[in-house]
Every structure is written in structure tokens, then in C-alpha cells.
Amino acid sequence: MTVFARFGFPVLAIIAGSAVATVAMAAELPPTLESGIFGDDRLILAADRETGTLSGYLHDGDCRVFFSGPLKPVTQYQRPELGESYELMSWDPQRPAATFTTTLYSRARGGFNDQITLEPGPDDANRPTACRWRISFDRAGHVGNSLIGAAVVARSRPRLFELAEAKEGLRLEPKGRAALSRDSGVWVTKTYGAAWSLPGMVRITWYDPPGTPRGGYVRERDLYPVRVAGNPESKALPCTMLKDGTFESLGDCATPNPDGSYAVGPDALRQLRFDRHGLAAFAIRAAGYAYVRRDGRALLVPTFDNGPDEFADGLVRVRLGDKLGYADRRLKLVIPAIYDGAHPFTGKRAWACIGCTPVSDGEHSWYRGGQTVCLDPRGHNRPEAECGTAGWVPPQLRE
Secondary structure, eight states: OBOTTSOOOOOEEOOOSOOOOOOEEEOSSOOOOOOEEETTTTEEEEEETTTTEEEEEEEETTEEEEEEEESOOEEETTOTTOSEEEEEEEEETTEEEEEEEEEEEESSTTGGGTEEEEEEOTTOTTSOTTSOSOEEEEEEEEOOTTEEEEEEBSSSSOEEEEEEEETTEEEEEEEEEOOOOTTOEEEEEOOSSGGGOOTTEEEEEEESSTTOEEEEEEEGGGBOOOOOOOOTTOOOEEEEEEETTEEEEEEEEEEEOTTSOEEEOHHHHHHSOOOTTSEEEEEETTTEEEEEETTSEEEEOOEETTEEOOOBTTBEEEEETTEEEEEOTTOOEEEEEEESEEOOOBTTBEEEEESOEEEEOSSOEEEESSEEEEEOTTSOEEOHHHHTTTTOBTTBEEO
16 A cells, blocks of 8 residues: 655656547446556556446645546547546545546556556536646556455544454554544555455555555545445445344345335345344445444444444434434434434433534544533433533543
8 A cells, every 4th residue: 555645756757748538438447547556646546347447546735636437448539648537426525526527548458557647627617726737757666466456544543453252253442543634645455255345344455665665454434435446226225234243245135225224125124134123233334334224214323343333222312424422222313313413322312413523532532622411312412411421522522
């Protein structure tokens, strides 16, 4: 993996000339582009032939471009001199809604072993103004095929974990914090088997110093979201369930609803184990743990002790978008999801907060700032004295 927190002096050539409009069609020849590092760590590429996807991250000063799409060359009919080219959906990780197209190409077929040229959205109003129209980088190195994607760090020094075998299966163990700054580029590492693909977690790799590999699991929320190429005919997300200490695939089973809930398909429901309340726990990849009813309605819940949040006083915390609320065992929303932080009920009372943000010291986590409220099981505000210190240590609301 490569880290963009430290830059050397890149081999950077700017090719003068105005942008040329292109008409792109699928090329017949197979791709020759391979994963690698270009321009002294300014550009990382992940070309995964197994899934047919290509992703990368360009960090050239104030110019930040993440791109992702199919590993499928296109022919530029108005640029016949190009040996092999790709057109990929792109965006600044800090501005994911402003998308544009980046063209990657080599001067000759197979020329990616030596040099790559990028044109970040030359004719697009959303192109980053800090980016040059056309940039060429020399290849600095190749990487292995276990590195299947690129990602960008959204929080400095994210908490790092590793998987360890235990009697009950596998468990996450904290490894401190990764020495990565915000907007560092990292690689997404392939995990071999569903048991090693934990919901809400991503295994990453980077090199620091150059040539020295570092790696581990981080929470997905510590990385900028990445649009994952999938089956365009299905909006269902991949799911897993925990069975005998390992995660087993349920296929693409969960379809998001406009209200923030999910609809789970019948094939997955037949594989789940429902409790006496008619609920089953499972995980939605890239979203987190959830509970589902026998009719297929599911709600996301926070992760607690590396598992789904547990019911307390008949209620469980649920996540709708980026807000938290509480639902009963019928998955009926009893307390609206209007809170930025919330704790489980204890003695018919629970602390919650509005306008707060989660923080962590590497071992414990809590919420900081905002306005705290003491709730009863109906969602009514109660005097703070009734909540006491249950789940709360002033002045921090512990997560």
C-alpha cells in the first residue's frame, strides 16, 4: 500500500494542448493495465481482473481524484494514437456528489508498464479546479494481486484491528492506531472467505516507510465511501450471517427502502435462525448489523462488542441514515431516529444527544459536544437526575 502523507519528488510531465472531445466505444482487445504505484506515490491503481474492476486515487497537491469503474478498455476514435484507454466515473473524496469522467490512457498498447496519462474531466463542470488538464506519471512499482481496490482515509489515525482465532471462532483485537493522515491513499486487501469479511470493517494495506508493508482492519466509517460496481439489474446488497463462529454468505439479499429500512429476500429468510420473538440477526455488507422479521422487514442497529446491539428494556437502538432512534421487538420505531448519539436503556432510562460527534481514545469511545437528553421508553424527555450515571460519565457521553 502507499501512503500519500509523505511525498517524494514525482516524475511529472504536463503535456501542453487543449482537451479533445472523444467518442468512446468498447475496445475488442483485453486490458494490459496492472495494479501499481505511479509518480512516487502520487497515484495508486488497483486493477482487479477477478472482478473486472479498476479503481485508483490521485493525490497531486490540492488535486484529489478518486475513480472507479469496469476494467474494460475503450477506443477513442478521435484519438487514434492512444494505445489503450479507460473512462471512469470520478469524484473528489470530500465532494462525492460532484462526479465527472477521468480518462486514463497509455501511448502504446502495454505501455502502462512505463507510463500512464490522466485527464480529469477536461470537459466537465465538476472537474476539480486544482487539477491539471493532463498529467503523465512514470510507473514507480507493481503490487500483488491480493490488493483489489483503492480507498481514501477520511479520519486521521484510524483505529486499527486484527482478527484472532478463539474458541468461539474469530474475534477482533485492537492494534492501536494506524499512522495515516486524512486523505491518505491505501489499498483494499482481499479477504479469503466470508469469515474474514466482517460487516462494517475493511482490511487495508499501506507501505510506511516505502517497501515496508503495514496493514489491518479499520472501520468503514474511517474511509470515504466508495461506489461499488455491482449488478445493475439488482439493487440488493450482499448479506452474511454468523454461524458456528464464522460468517456465511446469504447472497445479495437486502434492498434499501426509502424510509431507511431494508427488505430481505425469501431465500435469505429461509436460511436465518429466528428467535422466540420472530427476529433474526444478520449483517448487510458495507452497512452493518441488522435485525429482520419473518416478513423480511429489517432495520440496521449499531455494533456492540463486535455483534449486533442487544435489546434492553424491550428496545434496541436502530440506525436510519446517519441518525439513531429506538425500536421494539416488532421493529416498530418507538422513539424517532433524530439523535446523533444514543445509548442502550438501563432501568427504563437512556442518554441520547443531538449535535454530538463520536470520539475515541483507542480503547473506549464516547460522544462529545451537542445537547444531551434523558429519555424514557416512550421517547419523552426526563430530568437528567433520573438517568443518573447509567451509561454516561460527565462531561462525555460514552458510546
